[in-house]
Amino acid sequence: MEDLTLFEAEYKMMDLIWDNEPVKSGELVKLCDSEYSWKKSTTYTVLHKLIDKGVAANNDSIVTSVIPRDKIQEIESEQMVSRSFKGSLPAFVNAFLSNGHITRSEADELIELIETHIKDNE
Numbered sequence: 001m002e003d004l005t006l007f008e009a010e011y012k013m014m015d016l017i018w019d020n021e022p023v024k025s026g027e028l029v030k031l032c033d034s035e036y037s038w039k040k041s042t043t044y045t046v047l048h049k050l051i052d053k054g055v056a057a058n059n060d061s062i063v064t065s066v067i068p069r070d071k072i073q074e075i076e077s078e079q080m081v082s083r084s085f086k087g088s089l090p091a092f093v094n095a096f097l098s099n100g101h102i103t104r105s106e107a108d109e110l111i112e113l114i115e116t117h118i119k120d121n122e
Contacts, residue, residue, distance in 0.1 A: 004055060004067065004075050011072075012036060013046045017056055018069045025061045 006014060016031045017023060023031070028047070032038040038046075047063065050056035055067045085091040102110075 004053060004072060005079060006050075006053075006055070006072060006076070009042075009046050010050055010053075010055075013043070013050060014055060014065065014069070014072065017050075017063055017065050021064045022062045023064075025058060025063050028063050 012035075013028075013032065016028065016035065020027070020031065025044075025047070029040050029043045032043040032046075033040075047056065047058065051058060055065065055072070057064050057066050081087060081089055081092045085095070
């Protein structure tokens with residue numbers, strides 16, 4: 001699998017693209033200035049990196065995503081669990097939950113998610 005890990009600035013820009021696409025490149029410059037105080041040159045540098053990675057496209061000054069947000073989140077989540085928790089999802093969840101509490105509703109939602117993703121090995 002190609003490396004689709006995004007640096008912080010790349011992810012910030014993709015958030016703007018996902019939330020506003022299709023977006024004119026000039027409007028993207030304004031959004032990046034407004035949200036992050038980026039200069040035009042910074043915006044275009046980050047955009048070119050995203051295009052080179054195959055995550056975004058700029059056709060006739062219209063910027064769109066090539067890879068949907070949920071796919072990038074999936075890839076980054078898998079890499080983080082693999083790198084930081086040696087691939088152990090339970091270790092990740094334990095670390096996440098050790099800093100606070102979750103509501104009964106959140107717990108029920110997590111249980112439902114887990115149950116829908118259980119793969120029978122039989």
